[in-house]
Amino acid sequence: xxxxxxxxxxxxxxxxxxxxxxSYLLDIKKSQDWGxxxxxxKKLHQIRKSIFDLDxxxxxxxxxxxxxxxxxxxxxxxxxxxxxxxINIVRSPQRFTLMDILENxxxxxxxxxxxxxxxxxxxVVVARATVSRRVKDKLYTHQIMVIGHEKGRGExxxxxxxxxxxxxxxxxxxxxxxxxxxxxxxxxxxxPGAYPIEDYPxxxxxxxxxxxAMAKLRTPMISFISEGGSGGAEAIGLADMRLMASxxxxxxxxxxxxxxxxxxxxxxxxxxxxxxxxxxxxxxxxAQDNLRLGTIDRVVQxxxxxxxxxxxxxxxxxxxxxxxxxxxxxxxxxxxRAMRTYAxxxxxxNSIEDFPVAVHWDLNRSEIKRLLELRSEKYRNMxxxxxxEEKKGLFAGFSKAKELAEAGYYELRYGLIRPHEKxxxxxxxxxxxxxxxxxxxxxxxxxxxxxxxLPKTEGIKRPMEGMERRSIFVEEWExxxxxxxxxxxxxxxxxxxxxxxxxxxxxxxxxxxCGVCPTCGHHFPLEYQWYLENLFDRKSVKEFNTHIVSKNxxxxxxxxxxxxxxxxxxxxxxxxxxxxxxxxGIKLVVAMLFSDFRNGTxxxxxxxxxxxxxxxxxxxxxxxxxxxxxxGGIRINEGTLGVVQMPKCTLAVREYIDSxxxxxxxxxNNSYAGPVASFLGCSPYQxxxxxxxxxxxxxxxxxxxxxxxVPPDYHSAKNxxxxxxxxxxxxxxxxxxxLYEALISMGGPNLYYK
Amino acid sequence: MDIDLNALLEIYRKNPFEDYILQSVHxxxxxxxxxxxxxxxxPEGQWHQKPGTLLYQLxxxxxxxxVYSPCSGIIIDLRRDLNGSFTEAGVDLMSIRHRLxxxxxxxxxxxxxxxxxxxxxxxxxxxxxxxxxxxxxxxQPTIQPxxxxxxxxxxxxDTNLVYGSAPGVIYKVYFQQGALVEEGAPLIGVxxxxxxxxxxxxxxxxxxxWE
Numbered sequence: 004x005x006x007x008x009x010x011x012x013x014x015x016x017x018x019x020x021x022x023x024x025x026s027y028l029l030d031i032k033k034s035q036d037w038g039x040x041x042x043x044x045k046k047l048h049q050i051r052k053s054i055f056d057l058d059x060x061x062x063x064x065x066x067x068x069x070x071x072x073x074x075x076x077x078x079x080x081x082x083x084x085x086x087x088x089x090i091n092i093v094r095s096p097q098r099f100t101l102m103d104i105l106e107n108x109x110x111x112x113x114x115x116x117x118x119x120x121x122x123x124x125x126x127v128v129v130a131r132a133t134v135s136r137r138v139k140d141k142l143y144t145h146q147i148m149v150i151g152h153e154k155g156r157g158e159x160x161x162x163x164x165x166x167x168x169x170x171x172x173x174x175x176x177x178x179x180x181x182x183x184x185x186x187x188x189x190x191x192x193x194x195p196g197a198y199p200i201e202d203y204p205x206x207x208x209x210x211x212x213x214x215x216a217m218a219k220l221r222t223p224m225i226s227f228i229s230e231g232g233s234g235g236a237e238a239i240g241l242a243d244m245r246l247m248a249s250x251x252x253x254x255x256x257x258x259x260x261x262x263x264x265x266x267x268x269x270x271x272x273x274x275x276x277x278x279x280x281x282x283x284x285x286x287x288x289x290a291q292d293n294l295r296l297g298t299i300d301r302v303v304q305x306x307x308x309x310x311x312x313x314x315x316x317x318x319x320x321x322x323x324x325x326x327x328x329x330x331x332x333x334x335x336x337x338x339x340r341a342m343r344t345y346a347x348x349x350x351x352x353n354s355i356e357d358f359p360v361a362v363h364w365d366l367n368r369s370e371i372k373r374l375l376e377l378r379s380e381k382y383r384n385m386x387x388x389x390x391x392e393e394k395k396g397l398f399a400g401f402s403k404a405k406e407l408a409e410a411g412y413y414e415l416r417y418g419l420i421r422p423h424e425k426x427x428x429x430x431x432x433x434x435x436x437x438x439x440x441x442x443x444x445x446x447x448x449x450x451x452x453x454x455x456x457l458p459k460t461e462g463i464k465r466p467m468e469g470m471e472r473r474s475i476f477v478e479e480w481e482x483x484x485x486x487x488x489x490x491x492x493x494x495x496x497x498x499x500x501x502x503x504x505x506x507x508x509x510x511x512x513x514x515x516x517c518g519v520c521p522t523c524g525h526h527f528p529l530e531y532q533w534y535l536e537n538l539f540d541r542k543s544v545k546e547f548n549t550h551i552v553s554k555n556x557x558x559x560x561x562x563x564x565x566x567x568x569x570x571x572x573x574x575x576x577x578x579x580x581x582x583x584x585x586x587x588g589i590k591l592v593v594a595m596l597f598s599d600f601r602n603g604t605x606x607x608x609x610x611x612x613x614x615x616x617x618x619x620x621x622x623x624x625x626x627x628x629x630x631x632x633x634x635g636g637i638r639i640n641e642g643t644l645g646v647v648q649m650p651k652c653t654l655a656v657r658e659y660i661d662s663x664x665x666x667x668x669x670x671x672n673n674s675y676a677g678p679v680a681s682f683l684g685c686s687p688y689q690x691x692x693x694x695x696x697x698x699x700x701x702x703x704x705x706x707x708x709x710x711x712x713v714p715p716d717y718h719s720a721k722n723x724x725x726x727x728x729x730x731x732x733x734x735x736x737x738x739x740x741x742l743y744e745a746l747i748s749m750g751g752p753n754l755y756y757k
Numbered sequence: 758m759d760i761d762l763n764a765l766l767e768i769y770r771k772n773p774f775e776d777y778i779l780q781s782v783h784x785x786x787x788x789x790x791x792x793x794x795x796x797x798x799x800p801e802g803q804w805h806q807k808p809g810t811l812l813y814q815l816x817x818x819x820x821x822x823x824v825y826s827p828c829s830g831i832i833i834d835l836r837r838d839l840n841g842s843f844t845e846a847g848v849d850l851m852s853i854r855h856r857l858x859x860x861x862x863x864x865x866x867x868x869x870x871x872x873x874x875x876x877x878x879x880x881x882x883x884x885x886x887x888x889x890x891x892x893x894x895x896x897q898p899t900i901q902p903x904x905x906x907x908x909x910x911x912x913x914x915d916t917n918l919v920y921g922s923a924p925g926v927i928y929k930v931y932f933q934q935g936a937l938v939e940e941g942a943p944l945i946g947v948x949x950x951x952x953x954x955x956x957x958x959x960x961x962x963x964x965x966x967w968e
Contacts, residue, residue, distance in 0.1 A: 490819075508818075
């Protein structure tokens with residue numbers, strides 16, 4: 004610091020600046036002992052206290068020494084930042100927020116859908132902004148829709164950037180606005196997670212709706228992650244290019260949450276700091292980790308200890324990176340792009356004020372089609388390449404050939420012949436309808452006379468008549484009985500006090516009663532095999548893709564052993580079973596998540612199997628059923644590789660539904676978190692088996708996040724139905740019948756719309 | 758004054774407890790989890806979702822049922838001799854000596870001194886619109902014999918109930934609008950106007966003095 008500068012500078016101001024730097028270090032390390040920063044803080048307090056008693060020269064000398072020491076400590080910390088430190092950087096009140104970005108990155112902006120606390124959800128900020136670039140002394144201005152989380156400066160109404168369901172709904176509304184106007188969207192993710200409440204539109208269901216819409220949103224989207232807390236981040240995270248702050252984190256769960264699960268910490272007990280730090284490093288949450296895993300595309304470099312509110316150089320860099328990313332996304336989709344792509348590639352990013360080329364961000368119809376194809380490809384490839392497939396050599400070649408032959412056959416049958424057949428039929432129907440209307444006038448009196456003389460004895464046969472008369476319960480094979488029934492004891496219904504249910508003899512309950520209390524109808528959990536045997540036609544279940552198996556891609560400590568234990572226990576190698584099956588003759592493709600394997604959690608293998616099942620249903624033009632025996636959410640041990648299964652699977656579902664598929668989801672037992680907030684919650688037809696629970700976060704997480712307790716039946720299927728999250732509740736004993744009815748009533752004549 | 762509220766209060770002061778006798782819910786082999794004089798607590802939480810102290814386990818046909826304390830208090834008269842043996846249903850197992858809190862004492866005294874209007878049968882009850890409006894406006898509206906303060910809703914029929922006791926003010930409404938009330942349970946408590954200030958005084962005294 005120069006002497007001239009020093010004398011000009013107000014010593015009080017200098018002390019404040021140094022105090023801010025120390026408190027930032029305290030925010031990161033959470034301890035005054037580290038680097039003796041407590042002593043520095045004390046010293047600064049003393050100087051401030053006696054500022055008028057001491058000699059000015061002496062004060063500056065002291066402050067200079069403190070500054071030197073502080074710089075040294077800062078340098079030391081920057082070189083040894085741990086994932087836990089990065090989390091503290093992200094959570095520091097001094098970190099930049101979305102409002103800082105709006106003010107410093109964009110030329111001008113107008114907030115939409117509220118301002119400050121007068122807002123649908125103050126945690127989600129939407130703004131229409133403009134940003135300009137200079138190319139060879141010429142200024143180009145672009146229109147942008149900015150959507151992101153605002154953590155605020157400690158204001159309670161911001162909820163720390165936790166978007167409520169209606170906040171995500173607001174985001175979706177303006178995504179559609181941007182789509183209509185044909186302007187790109189910049190998403191800024193600053194959320195520790197979504198606010199876990201079930202009130203309509205529901206945390207999980209709204210995130211699912213957002214993902215479903217974003218999968219095919221007809222406009223370029225760029226997202227920037229500073230704090231990417233799992234599902235909350237995904238609500239506005241499915242973008243064509245994902246940037247991440249070098250000192251940000253993107254994670255499947257907060258390290259505290261992961262530590263509580265891993266350490267089996269009981270509610271209310273303190274989670275050991277060491278365990279949190281261990282989980283933070285195991286979860287692979289940093290920008291570099293995510294870049295390596297392929298869950299993000301690029302890292303935006305911050306200053307050594309992370310960018311703060313007044314790091315204007317960083318905002319200039321961010322502005323450059325966002326414009327450049329938008330350019331790249333747009334150029335990838337443009338038909339006429341080669342030279343500009345080359346120029347952009349050659350640009351090393353050293354001069355962040357000038358751009359080598361001007362790119363207009365509007366796309367025509369065919370370019371948008373290409374944009375969507377690239378988006379699909381991008382997300383479908385995510386999470387692959389971690390050795391999920393265990394098929395080698397000749398067997399792999401044979402399977403590939405079989406897949407290709409199948410694809411060729413179905414493409415020929417449904418892609419070429421069926422549309423022609425349909426068109427011909429349509430024309431014949433139209434012509435005959437026209438003709439019969441004309442002829443009716445002439446033939447009506449004759450027909451009336453004829454029918455009077457010779458009355459009709461047989462009615463018109465309706466297409467489904469035979470089906471209606473046939474009981475679907477009368478089957479010739481020996482019924483499957485749950486092994487749970489092989490026990491001579493009684494069991495008490497949990498509703499016994501309310502409804503006076505008698506104790507139930509286990510062989511009766513799990514045999515004849517199908518695990519249902521005959522008094523109150525409470526459904527006791529049954530193993531997934533019961534459904535495989537009782538729901539589908541005999542010998543119709545044909546499993547596929549068994550070679551895709553769950554692995555430990557992050558090398559999460561101790562997870563290999565747990566995985567092996569579950570493989571031994573279940574005889575299966577992932578928590579998802581995908582198979583072809585038939586219900587009363589109707590062929591369908593089924594994806595089933597079951598509880599015995601890692602509590603039905605979804606990781607890369609499960610996501611891949613789901614996507615492949617979706618594609619198979621699309622190829623074979625069959626209805627697609629997702630039966631969720633239980634799911635505990637995204638598998639935390641796979642980190643963000645698990646999280647990206649949310650957009651990936653939703654995208655596959657969207658493509659299946661868009662192609663005309665009938666997608667039905669049935670929840671059983673417990674279904675929570677990520678899968679419900681993505682590829683399950685986006686289905687237009689969701690049903691639940693009685694006594695099941697559906698939600699975003701469990702009661703404990705809700706209590707810990709919101710500080711409010713929830714009623715014991717908060718997640719019950721009945722309440723989910725009341726809130727409009729599901730479309731109906733089915734009795735297990737009627738599951739087969741209900742499913743058949745659903746397929747017939749919703750599936751249309753071909754059980755496939757197009 | 759025909760009611761000696763002081764004497765009534767004195768009764769509760771002398772014996773501020775209520776004993777809940779717990780009987781075996783059904784037959785089975787019993788295992789106690791409490792001891793004599795042990796303090797137990799009842800269900801907790803906003804929705805009583807957290808069960809009280811585990812009192813005993815009853816095993817019948819390999820089905821072990823846990824029985825929790827329905828209220829707070831001290832365990833007395835514990836039949837320790839039954840521990841580990843087969844017990845028939847309806848056998849007295851223990852009592853919980855529950856110490857009445859101030860609200861419970863006020864409630865009991867009010868039930869003794871107010872004119873109670875009981876539910877004639879198990880049905881849903883509503884305040885008549887006139888009384889509901891007056892209750893909201895006046896707080897404690899007056900009531901005369903022949904008034905119809907309550908509507909009984911049963912089997913899709915609404916019947917107005919006629920009040921036939923002494924005139925007074927509606928001091929307390931015991932039911933939730935539209936809720937199912939068991940037969941004989943009090944619907945409203947009426948206080949004669951001349952006793953009103955005296956009762957209020959006693960209620961305030963209990964509120965201030967009862968620990």
